[in-house]
Amino acid sequence: MSYYKYGEMEINYSKGKHLNAIGSLEKRLEAYEFEGNTELLCDIGNFAMIEYTYPTRDTKCEIEDEGREVDNNLEELKRYLELYKDKGNKDCLCYVAAIAMAEFMRPQHKKSHYKKTDGKYEVVGYGINQLKSM
16 A cells, blocks of 8 residues: 555544545446546456455454355445445455455456556545645
8 A cells, every 4th residue: 555645544543544445446336437547447456455354343253155146246345335334344355455456456347458648637625735734
């Protein structure tokens, strides 16, 4: 994960909870569905692991693999994200990250392509200048 892209995780995601990893993940998932830029999938995987490391809710850890219900990576990713949000099962975040990387390696999205985003998408929460002033 990139310190320069996501900031200092312990401060931004743990102590003060200034940034929202799930909100940032959802923003990038929506953007990927719309435009198909595979770089967003790397962010999706990283934000899932940030949330796994610094959860914003009470969580539990247990394997809850209900099996693939669909052959669509994006639908499966959304299903595990909702399972995490509903039940707090951190293992679902590992599935979110793994499915994002599977989509990155062998995209199913019809518009999939790679294009560097150069900071086009902000992290959900405070802006970087607001964080620096805290």
